[in-house]
Amino acid sequence: MSNPTQIIDDFIVQTKTGLFCSYGNFYLDPKEPVVHAVISHAHGDHAVGGNQNVYCTEATSVFMQHRYKKFAAADFHIKTYKEKFVINGVELSFYPAGHILGSALVLMSYEGVDYLYTGDYKLEEDATCEPIEFVSADVLITETTFANPETEHPNAITEIEKLNEVKMNIMLGAYALGKSQRLISMINQYCPEKRILVHHSIMPFVKIYEQMGMQVGKYEVYDRKVMKNNQSGMIYIVPPMVFHSYIKAINVVRIFATGWKHLQSKNEVQLYISDHVDWKAILETIKNVAPQQVWTTHGSGTQLQSYFAPNLVVKLLN
Secondary structure (H helix, E strand, O other): OOOHHHOOOOOOEEEOOEEEEOOOOEEEOOOOOOOEEEOOOOOOOOOOOOEEEEEEOHHHHHHHHHHHHHHOEEEEEEOOEOOOEEEOOEEEEEEEOOOOOOOEEEEEEEOOEEEEEOOOOOOOOOOOOOOOOOOOOOEEEEEEOOOOOOOOOOOHHHHHHHHHHOOEEEEEEOOOOOHHHHHHHHHHHHOOOOEEEEOOOOHHHHHHHHHOOOOOOOOEEOOHHHHHHOOEOEEEEEOHHHHHHOOOOOOEEEEEEOOOHHHOOOOOOOEOOOOOOOHHHHHHHHHHHOOOEEEEEEEOOHHHHHHHOOOOEEEEOO
């Protein structure tokens, strides 16, 4: 670990385009196209199309190519986990983030100081992606989507088992990439009596998971007749837009899988399955990374700031 005075205060700054490293002239998960984009994972709020050079894992590049087609990037620079590479004098490497398939923590080393950007990450077990690997760093740049002491995600297995209590057919809302594949896998494991139907727009992502060697288990492409002829035991997984447009869907119990309370309120069954860290998981991450400073982004870091004051510097980037 280096001397605290060596930490460069503006090594990463928040701009309207996203998190910028002027020392290496690259962006982390930029919101609009740039020349050098280091992309932690393929969710749309972290990976836009149109960048010149994209540095990411193989899975992230495949998801981006599916989503953005020929506008995915001018050049992909595919990196394996722990492989070291340099952008304009800054050394970088990726470590598994446990968020979705191919998601990465980004370790940046410059002038003897290590800065670790998390992107989105989770600590829970997930059979459909690489488990998180902690790495120590002088500065931890963490997302704080749920950085609130009152937020504690329940056990995902206990949550998914709730579906066994529902006899009627279920319309299950879930993000097409990451969440859907995790749910298919969990339902196969913990709700084996259920029959899974998948919305056509989610299918390409499921297929990519399988191509990349992740087996999610049994599922079928949605067929209206099948759902109509079977009044119970079916789970139809749909993306958020479809879920929200079928407000009046009849003969189904509507359930949405998310960690957000406001998205649970109108549903008959609450399914709190999140792919983000809650308060305790952030504290555990800080313990494992053992940084001298924590910089926060995506969400509010104010509660972390007051929790650690005056023993640990917590700086809000956003």
